[in-house]
Amino acid sequence: MATPDPILSLPPGLEAAKSEVLPPLINIKPINWFFDLNRAMSLWPVTFGLACCAIEMMSVSMARFDMARFGAEVFRPSIRQADLMMVTGTVTRKLAPTVVRLYEQMPAPKYVMACGNCAISGGPFKFEGQYGVVEGVDQLLPVDVYVPGCPPRPEAILEGLFFIQEKLTSRRWWPKPQELPPDPAPAAKGKK
Amino acid sequence: MTEIEKLIQRFKQAGAYVISNHNFKKEGLTVSAVIDASQLKTLAKDLYRQGYSLLDLSTLEVKEGFLLTYHFDKFEKPGRIALRVLLEGPGPIAPSLYEIFQGAEWHERESHDFFGVKFAGNPNLIPLLLPDDFQAPPPLRKNPESLTSLAALKLFGSYEILSSRWETIINSKVENIS
Numbered sequence: 454m455a456t457p458d459p460i461l462s463l464p465p466g467l468e469a470a471k472s473e474v475l476p477p478l479i480n481i482k483p484i485n486w487f488f489d490l491n492r493a494m495s496l497w498p499v500t501f502g503l504a505c506c507a508i509e510m511m512s513v514s515m516a517r518f519d520m521a522r523f524g525a526e527v528f529r530p531s532i533r534q535a536d537l538m539m540v541t542g543t544v545t546r547k548l549a550p551t552v553v554r555l556y557e558q559m560p561a562p563k564y565v566m567a568c569g570n571c572a573i574s575g576g577p578f579k580f581e582g583q584y585g586v587v588e589g590v591d592q593l594l595p596v597d598v599y600v601p602g603c604p605p606r607p608e609a610i611l612e613g614l615f616f617i618q619e620k621l622t623s624r625r626w627w628p629k630p631q632e633l634p635p636d637p638a639p640a641a642k643g644k645k
Numbered sequence: 646m647t648e649i650e651k652l653i654q655r656f657k658q659a660g661a662y663v664i665s666n667h668n669f670k671k672e673g674l675t676v677s678a679v680i681d682a683s684q685l686k687t688l689a690k691d692l693y694r695q696g697y698s699l700l701d702l703s704t705l706e707v708k709e710g711f712l713l714t715y716h717f718d719k720f721e722k723p724g725r726i727a728l729r730v731l732l733e734g735p736g737p738i739a740p741s742l743y744e745i746f747q748g749a750e751w752h753e754r755e756s757h758d759f760f761g762v763k764f765a766g767n768p769n770l771i772p773l774l775l776p777d778d779f780q781a782p783p784p785l786r787k788n789p790e791s792l793t794s795l796a797a798l799k800l801f802g803s804y805e806i807l808s809s810r811w812e813t814i815i816n817s818k819v820e821n822i823s
Contacts, residue, residue, distance in 0.1 A: 466778045547776040584784040585775070 493621040499535035504542025506569035506604040513607040543571035667802040677727035702752035741766035759785040
C-alpha cells in the first residue's frame with residue numbers, strides 16, 4: 454500500500470489516517486492466495502460519494518456497465534461492512550476528518566480508489582490561496598489506485614477495479630478492451 | 646401613490662443616504678436604498694409587515710469598507726428591492742435580522758465566515774461553511790491595494806443622493822481598474 458506523501462503538507466488541523474494493515478496471522482502462501490482471490494472477486498464498495506464523480510460510480514453499478522459482473526456488487530451503506538472505498542469527488546477541508554474517520558473504521562484488508570482529478574490532486578480547485586479543498590486524498594489515506602478523469606468514464610472506474618483485483622491476485626482476470634484506432638494526426642496550428 | 650413610491654417615501658423618512666431607481670428588466674431590481682446600519686432593523690420589520698421575504702445577504706469588500714446588500718422580494722409579484730449598508734472601520738458590526746427573518750441567521754454566519762463581519766444579536770455566530778477549527782483569517786478578505794472603490798461598481802442605477810458624505814463617495818473619480 455502506498456504511504457501518505459510527507460512532502461505535501463496538510464492544511465493545519467488535519468491529520469492523516471493512522472490505521473495500518475497488519476500482516477496476516479497465518480502466513481501460508483497458498484492460503485493467502487486463496488483468500489485474496491475470494492476478496493478480489495467480491496469487493497464490497499461503500500456507498501459514499503463526495504461530488505459529481507459519484508454519479509459515475511452510480512452509473513458503473515447500474516445495468517449498462519454493471520460492476521456486479523466483476524464481483525463488486527454490493528454497495529454497503531456502512532463502512533464497517535465494506536472493503537473498498539471509492540473516494541469519488543472533491544475532498545473538502547471540512548469533510549476531510551470524516552473521510553479519515555470512515556477509513557479508520559473500515560475493517561482490514563481495505564482498499565482505496567481515488568476517482569477523478571479532485572481526489573487525486575485537487576483538480577480544478579487547486580490554485581493559490583484556496584482554502585477549502587484537500588489537494589489529493591493521498592495526503593490523508595493510503596491510496597491503492599488512481600483513476601484519472603473529470604469525471605472518469607465508467608469504463609475507467611471498472612479498469613480501476615481490475616487494477617485492485619490485479620494487485621490482490623497478481624493477474625488480470627478479464628479480457629483487455631479492444632484497442633481504439635490511433636488518433637488522426639493533430640492539425641497543424643494555424644495563426645489566428 | 647404606487648407601492649414603489651410609498652417605499653421610497655419610507656426610505657427617505659428613515660434617513661436613507663442614497664435612493665436608486667433601477668430598470669427591473671435589466672438589473673432585476675426595482676428600488677434600492679443605502680441606509681444607515683441603525684435603521685436596518687426597523688426597515689426590515691416594515692418590509693416584513695408588507696409581505697416581503699429576505700432573499701439573500703451578500704457582502705462585498707470595497708475600498709470604503711464592507712457593503713452589505715440585503716435583497717427582499719414578494720411572492721405575489723415581481724419587484725425585488727435592495728437595502729444596502731456600508732460598514733466602515735476596522736471591526737465591521739451590523740445588526741442581526743435574526744429576530745425578523747429567522748433565515749438571516751445563516752446568511753449572516755456565511756458573511757462572518759468569509760469576511761469576518763460580526764452581527765450583533767445573532768445567537769449562533771459559528772462557522773457555517775468553513776470547518777469549525779478553521780484557523781486562517783477570513784478567506785475572502787482582499788489585499789487592501791487591490792480593492793475597488795464603490796464609485797467604480799456602478800451599483801446605483803439612476804440615483805438620488807441625500808447625504809453629502811455619499812456625494813463624495815459616489816462622485817469620486819474612478820481610477821482605472823487594472
